Amino acid sequence: MATVKLKKGFDIQLLGAITDSGITAGERPLSVAVVPDDFHGIIPRMEKKEGERVASGEPLYHDKNHEAIKVVSPVSGTVKEVRRGERRHIDAIVVIPDGTADAVTHDLKRPALDVLLDSGLWAMIRQRPYDVVPSPDVRPRDVFVTAFDSAPLAPDLDVVLGDKRKYIAKGVEVLNGLTDGKVYIGIREGQSIDAPGTVVTTFVGPHPAGNVGIQAANTVPVNKGETVWTMDIVTLARIGELFTTGKVSHDTVVAITGEMVQQPRYVSTVMGADLETVLKNETTNLAMSRIISGNVLTGVKVTTEEWLRAPYCHITIIPENNKPDEFMGWASVNPNRFSLYRTFTTWLGGMKKPRSMDSRIKGGERAIVRTGEYDAMLPMDIYGEFLIKAIISGDIDKMEQLGVYEIAPEDFALAEFADTSKLELQRIVRQGLDKLRAEMS
Amino acid sequence: MKALRNFMNKIEPSFRPGGKFSKLESVYDGMETFLFTPNTTSRSGAHIHDGNDLKRTMITVVVALIPALLFGMYNIGYQHYLAIGQSNEGWFTMFLYGLLAMLPVIIVSYGVGLGIEFISAQIHHKEIQEGFLVTGILIPLIVPINTPLWMTAVATAFAVIFAKEIFGGTGMNIFNVALITRAFLFFSYPSRMSGDEAFVKLDSALGMGGGTVADTFTGATPLGQVATSVGDPTMTNILGEPISCMDAFIGLIPGSPGETSMIAILIGAVILLLTGIASWRIMCSVFVGGLAMGALVHALPSPIYPASMLDPMTQLCLGGFAFGAVFMATDPVTGARTTIGQYIYGLLIGVFAILIRVYNSGYPEGMMLAILLMNAFAPLIDHCVVSFNIKRRARRAATKS
Numbered sequence: 001m002a003t004v005k006l007k008k009g010f011d012i013q014l015l016g017a018i019t020d021s022g023i024t025a026g027e028r029p030l031s032v033a034v035v036p037d038d039f040h041g042i043i044p045r046m047e048k049k050e051g052e053r054v055a056s057g058e059p060l061y062h063d064k065n066h067e068a069i070k071v072v073s074p075v076s077g078t079v080k081e082v083r084r085g086e087r088r089h090i091d092a093i094v095v096i097p098d099g100t101a102d103a104v105t106h107d108l109k110r111p112a113l114d115v116l117l118d119s120g121l122w123a124m125i126r127q128r129p130y131d132v133v134p135s136p137d138v139r140p141r142d143v144f145v146t147a148f149d150s151a152p153l154a155p156d157l158d159v160v161l162g163d164k165r166k167y168i169a170k171g172v173e174v175l176n177g178l179t180d181g182k183v184y185i186g187i188r189e190g191q192s193i194d195a196p197g198t199v200v201t202t203f204v205g206p207h208p209a210g211n212v213g214i215q216a217a218n219t220v221p222v223n224k225g226e227t228v229w230t231m232d233i234v235t236l237a238r239i240g241e242l243f244t245t246g247k248v249s250h251d252t253v254v255a256i257t258g259e260m261v262q263q264p265r266y267v268s269t270v271m272g273a274d275l276e277t278v279l280k281n282e283t284t285n286l287a288m289s290r291i292i293s294g295n296v297l298t299g300v301k302v303t304t305e306e307w308l309r310a311p312y313c314h315i316t317i318i319p320e321n322n323k324p325d326e327f328m329g330w331a332s333v334n335p336n337r338f339s340l341y342r343t344f345t346t347w348l349g350g351m352k353k354p355r356s357m358d359s360r361i362k363g364g365e366r367a368i369v370r371t372g373e374y375d376a377m378l379p380m381d382i383y384g385e386f387l388i389k390a391i392i393s394g395d396i397d398k399m400e401q402l403g404v405y406e407i408a409p410e411d412f413a414l415a416e417f418a419d420t421s422k423l424e425l426q427r428i429v430r431q432g433l434d435k436l437r438a439e440m441s
Numbered sequence: 442m443k444a445l446r447n448f449m450n451k452i453e454p455s456f457r458p459g460g461k462f463s464k465l466e467s468v469y470d471g472m473e474t475f476l477f478t479p480n481t482t483s484r485s486g487a488h489i490h491d492g493n494d495l496k497r498t499m500i501t502v503v504v505a506l507i508p509a510l511l512f513g514m515y516n517i518g519y520q521h522y523l524a525i526g527q528s529n530e531g532w533f534t535m536f537l538y539g540l541l542a543m544l545p546v547i548i549v550s551y552g553v554g555l556g557i558e559f560i561s562a563q564i565h566h567k568e569i570q571e572g573f574l575v576t577g578i579l580i581p582l583i584v585p586i587n588t589p590l591w592m593t594a595v596a597t598a599f600a601v602i603f604a605k606e607i608f609g610g611t612g613m614n615i616f617n618v619a620l621i622t623r624a625f626l627f628f629s630y631p632s633r634m635s636g637d638e639a640f641v642k643l644d645s646a647l648g649m650g651g652g653t654v655a656d657t658f659t660g661a662t663p664l665g666q667v668a669t670s671v672g673d674p675t676m677t678n679i680l681g682e683p684i685s686c687m688d689a690f691i692g693l694i695p696g697s698p699g700e701t702s703m704i705a706i707l708i709g710a711v712i713l714l715l716t717g718i719a720s721w722r723i724m725c726s727v728f729v730g731g732l733a734m735g736a737l738v739h740a741l742p743s744p745i746y747p748a749s750m751l752d753p754m755t756q757l758c759l760g761g762f763a764f765g766a767v768f769m770a771t772d773p774v775t776g777a778r779t780t781i782g783q784y785i786y787g788l789l790i791g792v793f794a795i796l797i798r799v800y801n802s803g804y805p806e807g808m809m810l811a812i813l814l815m816n817a818f819a820p821l822i823d824h825c826v827v828s829f830n831i832k833r834r835a836r837r838a839a840t841k842s
Contacts, residue, residue, distance in 0.1 A: 012489070223838035296488045318489065321482050327442045329478030330496035339492035343501045343716045346492070359482040363494025364474060364568050367612025370498065371720060371773045372780065381834075385778065386827050401831040409486075416487040420498055421612070426486035 004218045006205030008379040009414060010340060012152040013354040014296065014318070015259040021159050023253055023266040027280065028099060029273035031307070032075045033092040034060055038310035039071055039123045040430075041132025041437075044090050048079045057104035057120065057248050060093050068136055072120030074250035074271040076102035092307065097270075105246045112174050116239065119248050124235045124310070128213060128222045130437045131408035131430075140229045142181035142220060145198075147233040148188040150210030151295035151413075153316055155255030158191070159266055160234050160313045162253060167240030168233070172197050174243050175229075175236070185233070186215035193233075205379065213408045217380040222406045232311060254278060254308065258296075258317040259356050260289040271312040275304045278315065290320040290359045297413035298426070319358040329362065340418050366421040374425075377415040380406060384415060388425060391432030396439060399432060409433075449473055467562040471569035495611075498718060499571040505712035506578050506768065508705040513698030514539030517586055518650070520641045520695055524660075524679055525652035542646035543698060546581040549590050553597040554580075561606050572611030572618070572774075573601065579619035579768065582699025583761065583809075585639035588626060592633065596625040616816045617775045620809050627809070635805070637661055640695040641679055657681045662696045663689060664760045664798070667748050668805035674747045689758040700764040703757075710767040719771035722783040723790075727766035730791020731757050738799045748799040756795055765794070765808035775816040779826040786822055790815045 036044045043064035048054055054077065059070035073079075075097040085091045106115050116122045117136060127134035134140065148157055158165075172195050175183050183198045188210065193200060201219055203209040212230040222228055234252075242248050250271045257264045261282065269278055275291065292299035293309035296316050300309050308315070323329075329337070335349035338357055374384030382403040390398035409426035416425040449472075455461045456469035475496070483490065518535030521542075522528055554573045562569045584593055600621040605614040627634045637660040645651030661669075663676040663684065678684050679695055688694055692702025700706075713719035735753030742749045748756075757763060770776060770790050777786035790811050797807030804810075 014489075221837065223834070225838070290482070290488060292488055298486075299488065301488065316488075321480055323478070324480045325442065325446050326478040326480070327445075328476060329492070330475075330494060330500060332492070337492045341491070341493045341717055343497050343718065344492055357489040359488050360478070361481055361483050361490045362478055362492050363490070363496065364479055366495045366570060367610070369495060369572075369612045369774055370718075371776075371778045371783075375780075381830065383779065383827050383830055386823075401834065402827070403830075403834055413487050417489060418491050420491070420493050420495055422490065422494065424486050 001200050001202060002219075003202040003204060004215075006203060006209050006214070006218065006379040008376055009206040009208050010377065010418070011150070011206040011352075012296075012357075012417065013352055014152050015354045015356050016257050016261050016264050016317075017153055017354065018155075018255055018257055018264040018266065021156060021266065023159070023162070023268050026254075026267040026269040026273070027277050029075075029097060029270055029277045031080065031094050031096050031274045032073070032077070032270060032272045033094045033274070033307035034071055034073065034272055035092050035307065035309055036061070036071070036090050039133050041130065042069060042071065042123065044071070046082060046090075046093075048073075048093075050079055050082055052079050053077070054079060054095060055102040055104050056250060057106075059118075059120070060095075061090075063133075066136055068114070068117045069122055069133060070118055070120055071123050072104075072248070076100050094307075103247050106242065108243060108246055112177055112243070115242065116174075116178075119242050121235065121239055121242060121248060124231065124238070126230045126408070128216065128228050128230060128408065129405035130433045131213075131410075132433075132437065134227070134229055138227045140179045140181070141222075141226045142216075143175045143179050143183045143229045143231070144212050144216045144219075145183065145185045145231055145233055145236050146210055146212040146215055147185055147193055148191060148210045149232070149295075149314075150188070150207040151297055152207070153255070153257040153264075153314075154210070154295055155253070155257075155266070155313050157233050157313075160253045160255075161237055164234070164237040164241060164249070167237045167244055168193070168195050169197075169240065170244050171236040171238075171240030174239055179229070181228075184215070184219055186210075186212065186219075208377075208379070208411060208414055211408075211411055213406065213411050214379055217382075217406050221381070221403075224400055224405055226405075234311070234313065252308075252312045254313055254315055256282075256315045256317075258292075258315075260286075260317040260319060269308070271308065271310075273308050275302060275306055275308060275315075278308060279304060282317075286317070288320060288322075289317045292316040292318070296357070297417060298410045319356065321360055322356075322358040323360070341420075361422050363420070363422050365423060368421050368423070370420050373418055373420060374412070374415040377418050378411060380411070382406065384412065388412075388423070388428060391428055394435065396436060399436060404432060404436060407433075445476065449476065464563065467567070467569050468559055471559070471562070474568070495571045499574040501716050501718055502575045502713065502768075503578055505709040505716075505718075506575075506582065506699070508708040509582060509699040509702065509764065509768075510543075510578065511536075512692055512702045512705040513582060514543050516692055516701055517542050517642055517698060519693055520679060521643065521646075521650055524641055524643055524654050524658050525650070526655045527652065538646050538650045539698075541649050542586055542642050543581055545590055545647075546584065546586070546588075546593060547578070549594050550580040550597055551577040553594045554601050557598060557601045557606065558610075561610065567610075570611035572605070576601075576618045576622075579699075580622050583619060583623050583697050583764070584626060585634060585697055586642045587639050588630075588633060592626060592630055593622075596622045596629070599625050612774055614774060615820075616813055617769055617772050620769055620813055620816075623809055624813060635665060640697065655680060660695055662760065662805070663694055664748070664805040667751065670747045671744070674750050686752075686755045686758055689755070697761065697764075699768075700761040703763050706763045706767050713767065713771065719767070720773065720776070720783050722780065723771050723776055723787040724766055726784045726787030727770050727791040727794075728757065730788035731762055731766070731795055732791070733788075734792040734795035738795060746799050748805070756798070760798070760806045761808040762794055765812055766791070769808075769812050770815075775819065777819045777822045777826075779823050782819070782822040782826045786815055786819055789818070
């Protein structure tokens with residue numbers, strides 16, 4: 001088993017980490033929603049109308065370009081609303097659960113590819129290049145699976161896995177049938193995994209070591225013209241479960257973390273559950289907080305009227321703008337003002353001490369001035385700054401040459417945190433990937 | 442704070458479009474973000490951000506320049522009172538004279554530069570950017586003290602407009618703006634930029650000082666003396682008494698205000714390196730390049746090129762070498778941005794500075810031109826370094842298929 005040491009990156013320590021890995025049983029959600037924005041690359045075409053009944057695992061919509069790619073309802077119930085935003089963009093499809101166990105059972109004698117597409121689990125897989133839901137026409141070179149999440153306050157994926165762990169071997173077997181290459185699993189130091197038929201690599205180092213793209217780049221990088229699939233270990237186990245029982249499990253365990261959470265904990269619930277139910281006993285003043293579905297770097301800002309978003313295993317609640325009138329913050333000598341850089345005095349208080357951080361950007365957007373900031377946060381053989389500049393200037397040849405096929409927005413999330421010039425790097429990368437994908441198809 | 446916040450909120454509407462002072466909107470925004478950390482929260486991407494911003498970065502550089510600035514002021518006074526034969530004046534009098542001598546230059550530099558930045562920001566409806574905070578203090582430190590204020594104003598305006606704003610402002614310029622200011626002065630008014638009259642202020646500063654200049658006075662910098670010397674170069678102070686490398690290290694020699702004291706510059710270097718703002722790769726390799734080239738020319742001494750007689754350490758202590766290495770070459774915007782590129786960039790600056798200094802007898806100082814030359818080549822160096830990465834990636838793809 002190979003070990004890869006990654007030096008670049010940084011573990012941001014935040015207040016509100018989970019100390020007890022026990023799981024609280026959550027209540028049945030009042031509503032459940034699928035948000036099409038979570039499945040980047042799919043253009044939704046509805047299969048169900050408002051008021052229609054759906055079973056758990058029954059398709060709600062499919063992709064305009066590949067009808068076979070389905071996104072399914074996580075629960076059985078009634079489609080209450082297809083919420084639309086500007087230009088009829090579908091914001092969310094809301095299902096009111098009826099509490100029955102009415103679920104689609106898949107015929108496992110059919111080809112695995114078809115079962116996977118029908119089951120809705122396909123939509124949880126991503127491909128490089130472009131970081132989108134994979135195209136069923138392309139057989140992947142390899143499959144990369146990450147078995148840990150290294151983001152700030154991230155859940156322990158072993159806890160989220162729970163007893164689904166036993167399906168990993170089956171999942172690997174299925175994936176090995178769908179690729180000509182290998183299935184690579186990345187684990188952290190001290191983690192163990194029993195997965196015959198895979199190449200297991202241990203990744204030692206700070207975040208973003210758990211990002212599957214970083215792991216791929218440090219084992220067998222993606223070249224132009226190649227396609228690989230990426231997923232986390234939980235999705236792999238779900239695939240294994242599907243091909244064992246014929247049904248998809250939509251149960252999930254969510255880590256509720258962050259400074260504004262009274263008791264950081266794991267709660268069991270359903271994918272896409274409404275946050276009013278998930279955060280029911282959370283009496284902190286949520287109006288003064290920012291609720292993030294996901295981690296502080298890559299998550300989505302949500303309200304309690306919204307739902308749990310993919311990958312359905314993490315909620316972080318941090319203060320929203322807790323110092324609206326910080327006087328001359330640029331002159332601060334307070335060691336509690338967190339900065340990676342020694343221009344501030346954070347290092348006096350220790351870089352590993354858990355900190356309070358709010359959602360302020362703490363500066364204006366500027367041109368890139370300081371050197372090496374992105375590279376220090378990106379453990380890949382890529383010149384991050386030059387790649388970002390190529391994306392901003394829309395130079396497709398340069399983007400290709402500099403390795404745009406290897407990256408996803410999440411890989412630049414830490415650099416976005418660290419950026420003195422406060423550029424929206426994840427948005428820039430996403431736009432670049434979308435543009436490239438449009439040009440190439 | 443509260444009262445100030447309320448006041449800012451009260452006057453805000455008159456600076457917004459339609460208000461009485463809407464033409465000064467960017468000035469208001471500049472003031473507001475100066476006083477209060479911007480409280481906008483993230484809308485896309487990462488939800489938390491590092492506390493560092495460009496304001497802090499630039500202010501830290503200004504802090505690193507303060508030792509050189511203070512010593513520069515003292516040295517102006519010291520040279521002045523030495524020249525008029527009152528070298529027993531107290532240090533505070535000397536400092537005060539220097540302060541009064543430099544204050545107008547600082548005001549002109551900031552006034553002209555920031556004025557242009559404000560106007561430009563208003564025209565483009567952008568935020569005022571912080572780049573000139575550093576440039577504005579660099580200019581008084583590298584321009585000879587006797588430069589007429591109008592020349593400084595014209596040169597600053599030229600540099601800010603043609604070396605920076607037309608490229609898109611802070612972060613977009615190709616050449617170091619402060620050095621363009623000096624280069625403009627040097628090539629437009631060469632007689633005022635070197636020789637006897639440039640570096641020692643003899644008349645009174647805002648009414649202070651002034652007197653009869655000693656007969657033995659000569660105002661040339663040590664490098665200037667070396668360039669014009671015949672045979673083995675001897676360096677003297679402004680009264681003709683011999684000086685050593687140590688005097689140059691401490692900095693009590695004539696020269697541009699910021700460049701004379703190696704000690705003050707090294708304090709600044711420590712601040713820049715400890716805070717991680719300047720690239721230690723560039724800074725160190727400039728010194729290594731200078732030492733290597735200095736050793737080489739010293740190994741081949743020639744009376745035709747008197748500066749080749751100087752030993753390498755003296756070369757580094759004299760003139761603007763150290764100041765350029767610490768504060769100018771390390772400008773991240775105009776320097777090389779790749780790790781390997783920074784070594785090459787720094788080494789070549791050091792080499793060229795000594796090369797120009799020694800073998801171009803018409804021009805005793807080479808640092809300014811060496812940095813500007815390498816500013817032009819920095820993108821090329823980076824291009825070559827990045828193309829190795831590109832080739833490696835292409836090769837990887839080729840062997841796979």
